[in-house]
Amino acid sequence: MRVREGDKEKDILDAAIKVFAHVGFHNAKISRIAEVAGVATGSVYLYFRNKREILLKIFDKLWLNVYEGSENALQKKNLNPPEKIDEMIDILIDTFIESPSLALVFVNEQYHLMDDESASFKVYYNKFFEIGEEIIKEGIKKNIFSKSLDVEILRYYIIGGVRNLLHQWAREPEKYPLNKIRQASKYITKYGIIEK
Amino acid sequence: MRVREGDKEKDILDAAIKVFAHVGFHNAKISRIAEVAGVATGSVYLYFRNKREILLKIFDKLWLNVYEGSENALQKKNLNPPEKIDEMIDILIDTFIESPSLALVFVNEQYHLMDDESASFKVYYNKFFEIGEEIIKEGIKKNIFSKSLDVEILRYYIIGGVRNLLHQWAREPEKYPLNKIRQASKYITKYGIIEK
DNA sequence: AATAATAATGAATCAATATTCAATAATATG
DNA sequence: CATATTATTGAATATTGATTCATTATTATT
Numbered sequence: 001m002r003v004r005e006g007d008k009e010k011d012i013l014d015a016a017i018k019v020f021a022h023v024g025f026h027n028a029k030i031s032r033i034a035e036v037a038g039v040a041t042g043s044v045y046l047y048f049r050n051k052r053e054i055l056l057k058i059f060d061k062l063w064l065n066v067y068e069g070s071e072n073a074l075q076k077k078n079l080n081p082p083e084k085i086d087e088m089i090d091i092l093i094d095t096f097i098e099s100p101s102l103a104l105v106f107v108n109e110q111y112h113l114m115d116d117e118s119a120s121f122k123v124y125y126n127k128f129f130e131i132g133e134e135i136i137k138e139g140i141k142k143n144i145f146s147k148s149l150d151v152e153i154l155r156y157y158i159i160g161g162v163r164n165l166l167h168q169w170a171r172e173p174e175k176y177p178l179n180k181i182r183q184a185s186k187y188i189t190k191y192g193i194i195e196k
Numbered sequence: 197m198r199v200r201e202g203d204k205e206k207d208i209l210d211a212a213i214k215v216f217a218h219v220g221f222h223n224a225k226i227s228r229i230a231e232v233a234g235v236a237t238g239s240v241y242l243y244f245r246n247k248r249e250i251l252l253k254i255f256d257k258l259w260l261n262v263y264e265g266s267e268n269a270l271q272k273k274n275l276n277p278p279e280k281i282d283e284m285i286d287i288l289i290d291t292f293i294e295s296p297s298l299a300l301v302f303v304n305e306q307y308h309l310m311d312d313e314s315a316s317f318k319v320y321y322n323k324f325f326e327i328g329e330e331i332i333k334e335g336i337k338k339n340i341f342s343k344s345l346d347v348e349i350l351r352y353y354i355i356g357g358v359r360n361l362l363h364q365w366a367r368e369p370e371k372y373p374l375n376k377i378r379q380a381s382k383y384i385t386k387y388g389i390i391e392k
Numbered sequence: 393a394a395t396a397a398t399a400a401t402g403a404a405t406c407a408a409t410a411t412t413c414a415a416t417a418a419t420a421t422g
Numbered sequence: 423c424a425t426a427t428t429a430t431t432g433a434a435t436a437t438t439g440a441t442t443c444a445t446t447a448t449t450a451t452t
Contacts, residue, residue: 002399002448024308026222030440031402040401045441082390108307111363112220136389145389153372153380154389156364157357164356165349167307176349184349187342192388193332193350194278195342198418198429226410227432236431241411 009047011037013061016054021101021170025055025109056119058105063124066095070131081139085158086186088132092162093182100170107167129155158189205243207233209257212250217297217366221251221305252315254301259320262291266327277335281354282382284328288358289378296366303363325351354385 015037019028030051034041048054069091074084096103113119132155139145165181211233215224226247230237244250265287270280292299309315328351335341361377 002397003450004399005448008400029438034402041440042402042442043400046399051440085389111304139389146383146387148383149389150376150380153361153364153377154384156360156372157380157384160360160363161353161357164352164359167356168349168352176352180346181349184346184353187344188350188353188388190388190390191342192384192386193281193335193341193345194386195340198427199420200429204430225408230432237410237433238412238431239429242429247410 008037008039008043011039012044012047013054013058017058017099017101017105020055020058020109021104025051025105025112055105055109055113056116056121058102059110059113059119059121060124062095062102062106063121063128066091067124067128067131069095070128074131081135081142081144082190084135085132085139085189088135089162089182089185089189093166093178093185096166096170097178100173103166103170107163107170129159132158161185161188204233204235204239207235208240208243209250209254213254213295213297213301216251216254216305217300221247221301221308251301251305251309252312252317254298255306255309255315255317256320258291258298258302259317259324262287263320263324263327265291266324270327277331277338277340278386280331281328281335281385284331285358285378285381285385289362289374289381292362292366293374296369299362299366303359303366325355328354357381357384 012033015033015035016028019033019036022028028051030044031041033054034044037044044054048057070088073087073091077087079087096106114122133151136145136149136151136154140147140149140151162181162185165176165185168176169178169181208229211231212224212229215229215232218224224247226240227237229250230240233240240250244253266284269283269287273279273283275283292302310318329347332341332345332347332350336343336345336347358377358381361372361381364372365374365377
């Protein structure tokens, strides 16, 4: 019998990330993904049911990573709430450090997918968010964070801000270097723009 | 000769906003937009060159509005930098107050369009941003805003945060009422999460 | 070396829908 | 009222690209 050469599933996923990042999910052709991956068009269907499954797989891996990463990091280290927020921001940013393309796919395609009932990554996405929520609640309880804040609204604001910065970085990495957006995200989130 | 009945261009635009919001630009069928607008499929092409032109027109009107609105508001009132930031946030939020659908289109489709050379709305979008930049610079100069902030990075963070909140509101208006996200946006932007 | 079993190919199929256009409708004008 | 002019229609066309599948390639096993 014939045996599988290399890891075509990974090749296809990596190619898809590049192509999705470049032209967007809807304009991405399977034939182009196959070409970039170095396989035949039909081979893509040996590994994925259809185009959407490829995108979902990318998001599954992404959010499982992020969730597990933050779960681990926060468990072992003993941090106070502001430090924990920093840690969460670090984990999110580190997820994309090797791949601006992945950042673009995240930024451009996630909203659409949120409407999809079958998007299993949402479980981990939500868990990640719940961790954030817990941190904020803890901070408020300890009188470190402002009591007047609505926890849920806050977390959406922060993720939106960080996300938009990731987008800028992915588009123009030299102009918006990752260390700068990392530092800025942490600072603004904690202190806002008004000088203390 | 025959005369035009009503304002079909507006009907089509309004219908398109609803349909784009509902299923996304790429899944939106012209035939469905026509149906919602109450015109024949072919009529859409009397008013717009193609589907993309409809989307671009929506964004043109949107950002012209926002830009002119902020230009006016800031000119007539005499505000200090923090108040000006509040004003900008108000204008952005007020733009969508009548139409959650428009908010969804903005949130879901804008990123893709930014790559489009021919997207003329970018002029106004950038002008709006420049106003924000000026305000932040002024605040820093007056020692009201923190000196350490990178102006450009900051503005992307804020717009990202507000945007994400608009998204939540548009999806679940009862859960995330506009006045709450308005207030939260202003507070976090200015003070961050740490209690003073 | 022959066989069996699975992997991979890529041209052909097929469906979806954006766009076109020939036909029809409406009304201003003379 | 007849005509000319422009608006509107919606069925037909054309294109695009996702998906399929008959064919071919590869290698483990005997």
